[in-house]
Amino acid sequence: MAANYSSTQSSSPLNQRPKLNVHRSSSDSVARTKILLLGLRRAGKTSIQQVLFNNLPPKQTFYLETTMRIVKHHVDTVIPLEIWDCPANTTVESLGAPLSQFSTIIFVIDIRDLYNQPISKLVEFIVASYSDNPDISLEVFVHKAEKLQEDDKIENFRQIHERVSDRLLDMSPEYEQMQLNFHLTSVYDHSLHEAFSRVLHKLIESLPYLEELLNVFCANSQSPKAFLFDTRSRLYIATDASPVDSATHNLCCDYLQMLNSFGPLYKSITASPSRQRLSGTSTPNIPPPTAVFGPSPTSPSSRPHASISSSHSSSPALNNIATNGTSRRNGLLSPTPPTPSTPTNSNGRSHSSPAQPSSTQSSRPSTADHISISQHTGTSTPKPPTPGYTRTRTGNKDLFYPSASTSLAASSGASAVNTTLTYHLITKHLALVALIPTAVFQERRGLLEYNVVFFREGVQEICDVEEEVRGAG
Numbered sequence: 001m002a003a004n005y006s007s008t009q010s011s012s013p014l015n016q017r018p019k020l021n022v023h024r025s026s027s028d029s030v031a032r033t034k035i036l037l038l039g040l041r042r043a044g045k046t047s048i049q050q051v052l053f054n055n056l057p058p059k060q061t062f063y064l065e066t067t068m069r070i071v072k073h074h075v076d077t078v079i080p081l082e083i084w085d086c087p088a089n090t091t092v093e094s095l096g097a098p099l100s101q102f103s104t105i106i107f108v109i110d111i112r113d114l115y116n117q118p119i120s121k122l123v124e125f126i127v128a129s130y131s132d133n134p135d136i137s138l139e140v141f142v143h144k145a146e147k148l149q150e151d152d153k154i155e156n157f158r159q160i161h162e163r164v165s166d167r168l169l170d171m172s173p174e175y176e177q178m179q180l181n182f183h184l185t186s187v188y189d190h191s192l193h194e195a196f197s198r199v200l201h202k203l204i205e206s207l208p209y210l211e212e213l214l215n216v217f218c219a220n221s222q223s224p225k226a227f228l229f230d231t232r233s234r235l236y237i238a239t240d241a242s243p244v245d246s247a248t249h250n251l252c253c254d255y256l257q258m259l260n261s262f263g264p265l266y267k268s269i270t271a272s273p274s275r276q277r278l279s280g281t282s283t284p285n286i287p288p289p290t291a292v293f294g295p296s297p298t299s300p301s302s303r304p305h306a307s308i309s310s311s312h313s314s315s316p317a318l319n320n321i322a323t324n325g326t327s328r329r330n331g332l333l334s335p336t337p338p339t340p341s342t343p344t345n346s347n348g349r350s351h352s353s354p355a356q357p358s359s360t361q362s363s364r365p366s367t368a369d370h371i372s373i374s375q376h377t378g379t380s381t382p383k384p385p386t387p388g389y390t391r392t393r394t395g396n397k398d399l400f401y402p403s404a405s406t407s408l409a410a411s412s413g414a415s416a417v418n419t420t421l422t423y424h425l426i427t428k429h430l431a432l433v434a435l436i437p438t439a440v441f442q443e444r445r446g447l448l449e450y451n452v453v454f455f456r457e458g459v460q461e462i463c464d465v466e467e468e469v470r471g472a473g
């Protein structure tokens, strides 16, 4: 039920994405997307910023001091953000910058605050945005939702929504054109992460490409759901086309949090500080594991050498993601549905199709050492990981990509499918978290990781373009 009322946005975020509105400050070399965080005193603005981007434990928000002046926070995720945490008395005039500079306004209202004051303030900003920046994305976080019982929560949420709409309609029917999105949020559960992720999606120009990569990955890896997460904030940057259900999102978020917590316990002998310095891609959250895995990379190229391409799609990375049970035809890897009758050896190797990359580690791209060890706990509670990593060398760069997995026991019924939750670091700050049927994970592990290589390549290309635009624009 929560999923139904947590956000009132009706159409796809893709349709609502405003034009790229970025500004470079004199002290900053990158152009940042600006987000305005507004609301009355003690509404929870600073808590939201600190919990999401500073890893502040929710309980410690109690000790935050009142914000006396505007504080600008720089956040580097898939797009560079500048979040303005404003004091309660900020007005359009005292803001010190035109609203046209901002891409999004997030207005925070305490869910128990049904009085006029917050609604008047919100309406003031909506009216000003209408004339200054009609493309701005207006988001209302009805916050501290966990404080109320389910029925009261829904009722208060409805009332706040209704009062804002009525007030705008009373002023002028033209304000109805302003698209307002309401979200129920709390720092004490995952609703805040889910809501902020949805806000972020409207700002990511490259979202359709990331989504397409995820769609292709899911289709070819038999994954029912995959997320691309920002590892530090645990916001999901993109997901595949299947609907997001809160339970799955929460599970993936928890797994990421657990990996973030346990990551520092793992250390690789091969990943010496000098190597990590050389790479410039140390992974602060999940350093590589203690064991020494596999041989050192020998090829100077990070690109897998499989010469697989397709004329059907514009992205080489998309084309190259292989399916479970692939066959090589005319130099292409093309999908063939896995046939149960195909004889396989204990490693899942198909005897009928020697060219299949799905079955063995050795058939994976030769220049990437793929070693990842999964942990099968037989429980749905994520346990400390036994991560692995992929090491890839690009020119003089030595890149480490930790990976981990845990199996989740099917809840009930003989027909229930056991699922494995997998984690693969994709870029310095982005990770792919996917649900994979355990049977597929065990039997087609090589292929899965093969697909991850191409997925990673696609995402890195997109991030490079984004960086180039922001840096040069």
Ligand SMILES: Nc1nc2c(ncn2[C@@H]2O[C@H](COP(=O)(O)OP(=O)(O)OP(=O)(O)O)[C@@H](O)[C@H]2O)c(=O)[nH]1
Binding pocket: 039, 040, 041, 042, 043, 044, 045, 046, 047, 048, 059, 060, 061, 062, 063, 064, 065, 066, 067, 068, 086, 087, 088, 143, 144, 145, 146, 147, 185, 186, 187, 188
């Ligand atoms: N129950 C609950 N309390 C919250 C939540 N978020 C924030 N709080 C509490 O609300 C209080 C105010 O939080 P702040 O983040 O300082 O609020 P603010 O809007 O920045 O306040 P000002 O700086 O005065 O404008 C703190 O005691 C927080 O612990 C939430 O989701 N649930």
